[in-house]
Amino acid sequence: MTITKSIEIRDVIKFGLLAGVIVLSLSVIGFIDLLGTRELVAGMFTLGHIFMLAAPFGMAFVSAGKVSADEKNKALGYGFLIGVIAALPLVVLAILATSFDIRQFLPNVSPSLISLLTFGQGLTVGSLILVVVTGILGLLAAGLHTLPDRFQHPLITGLGWMLIAGTFSEILLGRVRAFFGRGVVKLIFAGKALNPIAALIIFVLAAGITYWLDTRAPKKEETVEDIKKLQKMTKIRIGLGILLLLVSPLILGTYLTEVANNVGLYVIMGLGLNIVVGFAGLLDLGFVAFFAIGAFAMGVLTSEGHLGLGLTFWTALPFSVLASTLAGVVLGIPVLGMRGDYLAIVTLGFGEIIRILALSDMLKPYIGGAQGILQIPKPSIMGFEFIQPESLFYIVLLGVLLAAFISWRLRDSRLGRQWMAMRDDEDVAEAMGINLVSTKLMAFASGAFFGGLAGAIFASKLTSIFPHSFNLIVSINVLSLIIVGGLGSLPGVVVGALILVGLPELLREFAEHRMLIYGALLIVMMLAKPEGFWPSEIIKRELHAHEEPEPVSSD
Amino acid sequence: MAMLEVKNLHTYYGNIQALQGISLEVEEGEIVTLIGANGAGKTTTLRSICRLLDPRQGSIILEGEDLANCKAHEMVYKGVAMVPEGRGVFSRLTVAENLDMGAFSRDDASGVRQDLERVYNLFPRLKERRAQVAGTLSGGEQQMLATGRALMAHPRLMLMDEPSMGLSPILVEDTFETIKAINKEGTTILLVEQNATMAFSVADRGYVLQTGEIILHDTAENLKTNEMVQKAYLGIE
Ligand SMILES: Nc1ncnc2c1ncn2[C@@H]1O[C@H](COP(=O)(O)OP(=O)(O)OP(=O)(O)O)[C@@H](O)[C@H]1O
Numbered sequence: 001m002t003i004t005k006s007i008e009i010r011d012v013i014k015f016g017l018l019a020g021v022i023v024l025s026l027s028v029i030g031f032i033d034l035l036g037t038r039e040l041v042a043g044m045f046t047l048g049h050i051f052m053l054a055a056p057f058g059m060a061f062v063s064a065g066k067v068s069a070d071e072k073n074k075a076l077g078y079g080f081l082i083g084v085i086a087a088l089p090l091v092v093l094a095i096l097a098t099s100f101d102i103r104q105f106l107p108n109v110s111p112s113l114i115s116l117l118t119f120g121q122g123l124t125v126g127s128l129i130l131v132v133v134t135g136i137l138g139l140l141a142a143g144l145h146t147l148p149d150r151f152q153h154p155l156i157t158g159l160g161w162m163l164i165a166g167t168f169s170e171i172l173l174g175r176v177r178a179f180f181g182r183g184v185v186k187l188i189f190a191g192k193a194l195n196p197i198a199a200l201i202i203f204v205l206a207a208g209i210t211y212w213l214d215t216r217a218p219k220k221e222e223t224v225e226d227i228k229k230l231q232k233m234t235k236i237r238i239g240l241g242i243l244l245l246l247v248s249p250l251i252l253g254t255y256l257t258e259v260a261n262n263v264g265l266y267v268i269m270g271l272g273l274n275i276v277v278g279f280a281g282l283l284d285l286g287f288v289a290f291f292a293i294g295a296f297a298m299g300v301l302t303s304e305g306h307l308g309l310g311l312t313f314w315t316a317l318p319f320s321v322l323a324s325t326l327a328g329v330v331l332g333i334p335v336l337g338m339r340g341d342y343l344a345i346v347t348l349g350f351g352e353i354i355r356i357l358a359l360s361d362m363l364k365p366y367i368g369g370a371q372g373i374l375q376i377p378k379p380s381i382m383g384f385e386f387i388q389p390e391s392l393f394y395i396v397l398l399g400v401l402l403a404a405f406i407s408w409r410l411r412d413s414r415l416g417r418q419w420m421a422m423r424d425d426e427d428v429a430e431a432m433g434i435n436l437v438s439t440k441l442m443a444f445a446s447g448a449f450f451g452g453l454a455g456a457i458f459a460s461k462l463t464s465i466f467p468h469s470f471n472l473i474v475s476i477n478v479l480s481l482i483i484v485g486g487l488g489s490l491p492g493v494v495v496g497a498l499i500l501v502g503l504p505e506l507l508r509e510f511a512e513h514r515m516l517i518y519g520a521l522l523i524v525m526m527l528a529k530p531e532g533f534w535p536s537e538i539i540k541r542e543l544h545a546h547e548e549p550e551p552v553s554s555d
Numbered sequence: 556m557a558m559l560e561v562k563n564l565h566t567y568y569g570n571i572q573a574l575q576g577i578s579l580e581v582e583e584g585e586i587v588t589l590i591g592a593n594g595a596g597k598t599t600t601l602r603s604i605c606r607l608l609d610p611r612q613g614s615i616i617l618e619g620e621d622l623a624n625c626k627a628h629e630m631v632y633k634g635v636a637m638v639p640e641g642r643g644v645f646s647r648l649t650v651a652e653n654l655d656m657g658a659f660s661r662d663d664a665s666g667v668r669q670d671l672e673r674v675y676n677l678f679p680r681l682k683e684r685r686a687q688v689a690g691t692l693s694g695g696e697q698q699m700l701a702t703g704r705a706l707m708a709h710p711r712l713m714l715m716d717e718p719s720m721g722l723s724p725i726l727v728e729d730t731f732e733t734i735k736a737i738n739k740e741g742t743t744i745l746l747v748e749q750n751a752t753m754a755f756s757v758a759d760r761g762y763v764l765q766t767g768e769i770i771l772h773d774t775a776e777n778l779k780t781n782e783m784v785q786k787a788y789l790g791i792e
């Protein structure tokens with residue numbers, strides 16, 4: 001029912017050039033070339049190709065949505081044109097690079113980049129191929145958009161899984177070898193990449209399964225049976241999920257489990273900050289402080305070195321969490337009257353103060369200054385020591401489940417409603433009888449509780465901690481991940497942590513572009529999906545309220 | 556003894572004095588209106604009474620009890636509810652959740668249920684839209700919600716800040732009908748209004764506020780015929 005302005009040929013040129021310029025910029029900074037080193041499907045394409053072709057593809061897909069549904073051919077034509085136009089800036093780059101020495105201005109325009117852009121076929125033939133390939137891709141993208149959802153969804157999902165499998169083929173390879181041996185590896189992989197047939201099979205399988213699931217799921221929650229069926233499916237899904245979590249260290253292996261542990265710690269922190277920012281609407285930029293306090297408390301209480309008291313992990317844990325929770329209250333008191341940007345700045349300062357205190361000479365005799373605290377023992381239960389990432393996984397998992405459970409209960413509690421009312425209007429909330437002081441302090445304390453929990457586990461997991469691990473970046477990461485996941489949403493925290501903590505870990509070789517990806521992802525996401533990847537109901541209905549009038553229910 | 560006695564209020568924003576000694580009284584069961592031009596200090600007066608602002612001087616006495624040490628969030632427990640200026644609804648919560656927040660101070664579930672019925676009877680529109688997010692309600696609906704939410708506290712004294720602001724003439728009439736109905740059911744009302752004509756039609760008594768001072772107070776009947784009031788607030792030459 002929304003009236004979208006139909007696009008004109010002018011817009012087509014604009015979108016095409018925009019896509020082209022995006023790819024051009026990625027090329028000129030050396031990003032595409034770098035990604036070109038990672039093969040997805042052996043002998044066919046690399047991650048570089050994906051990034052090179054993603055912009056025209058996406059642009060054509062989006063534009064097709066702006067052509068009215070009955071003009072299919074127009075949509076396809078526009079898609080093709082966008083693809084072709086997007087190639088032009090790259091062709092110009094290729095021509096310039098082969099005729100002049102532009103590397104003195106643009107050092108990243110290397111021969112290997114040009115070869116990647118022209119598919120290794122030389123300037124003339126290669127440029128033509130490029131134009132044709134992007135054109136066809138644009139056509140396909142537009143075509144994909146004109147398909148009914150029934151086909152579109154499985155196809156996109158299939159493509160997604162194939163790309164994911166290809167991108168992480170090396171890790172996948174390791175796992176397949178561990179479980180099924182070299183024979184199976186040879187069947188699926190060529191070198192470190194997927195072989196084309198395996199890639200195709202993954203695509204078909206993922207698309208097929210999605211199609212099957214789509215047809216089975218009840219369309220709408222209309223009849224009582226449908227609702228029951230949905231509930232049953234949800235229950236089965238949760239059960240399977242928990243089972244999968246319990247055995248996942250076995251499946252994932254040491255390296256991936258270590259990554260999962262880091263993600264888990266960020267999930268705990270994310271859940272904490274989500275209470276402060278998402279539920280209560282208090283913008284806290286110094287969240288790392290509580291993480292640090294939890295970690296240093298654990299360090300001092302358990303370390304077997306000269307600084308430590310030598311308690312066990314389990315004895316020290318409640319004290320560490322208590323310390324950070326109290327710190328949350330202490331920070332809360334001076335900022336009770338502050339909101340928004342002022343609050344952000346003050347909390348930012350608090351985070352820095354804690355880090356600088358940790359580095360200071362004054363506290364050096366107790367927490368070691370820049371040398372940090374060493375010889376922190378790992379957790380143990382009745383003689384069993386949680387040394388390997390695979391066993392530490394269960395400690396982290398316990399923390400995550402605890403934090404998730406508490407968050408979930410808090411959200412639906414009276415306190416949760418107090419937070420949300422306060423977030424919308426402090427004065428009115430107060431007039432309704434809500435005590436702002438205690439409500440705010442409870443938010444800071446709950447958030448700090450989780451921050452401290454994550455910090456305590458972190459210290460014990462690493463066995464040594466240094467002040468420089470607790471800098472502003474941690475706060476920013478945690479805030480970004482809850483925004484990316486969807487402010488106020490509990491599953492969103494997990495999704496956000498996987499994307500912002502897990503993914504960079506798996507894409508180590510591109511570390512120098514990490515911040516670039518990070519920033520670009522945030523911008524794209526805020527434009528395309530401002531409510532986050534897994535938005536909470538409340539945010540969703542707020543952001544999309546003007547698009548779809550809520551159905552009027554009455555009984 | 557009056558239900559609410561306000562004596563000599565002086566309220567400041569920083570160094571700017573907004574109220575210069577306001578005194579007023581509201582008897583139990585009355586509708587009392589407070590009129591004045593923009594910036595006269597009407598909102599400031601209401602916010603001072605319900606403790607959202609801290610007057611430098613003066614006293615607020617509710618049923619004989621001095622509220623000097625009462626906090627804003629305790630006022631509702633004393634039986635005072637507020638309908639804020641400019642449709643202050645919780646914009647991200649649904650209609651039903653907003654009403655639920657109105658009853659935050661109460662723990663008598665059956666009474667709350669009764670009051671919800673009452674609010675839905677008073678504003679059938681709210682019942683239709685109870686699952687809708689408050690921020691997406693129309694202006695008039697938000698006004699109804701703010702009023703309904705205040706009623707959910709089952710107040711004995713309701714402070715209303717310009718409930719007719721921005722409403723169409725028909726809705727304005729409806730609003731004042733509602734105010735009368737609420738009052739009939741036993742709620743005392745202190746009503747801030749720009750729409751003096753309508754305010755006088757429902758009120759028992761009125762106060763006229765000018766630059767932070769009460770310049771006149773009388774019964775609504777007398778105020779209606781007062782020359783100065785007619786000129787300045789009723790648009791009668
Ligand atoms: N937060 C504030 N800081 C500084 N001055 C304020 C503040 N709020 C109100 N004032 C000033 O106090 C005076 C009284 O304001 P108030 O809001 O009480 O007026 P009002 O009678 O409610 O007007 P209106 O009919 O326009 O709502 C005005 O001069 C206003 O500018």
Ligand SMILES: [Mg+2]
Nearest residue numbers: 597598599640
């Ligand atoms: Mg006002």
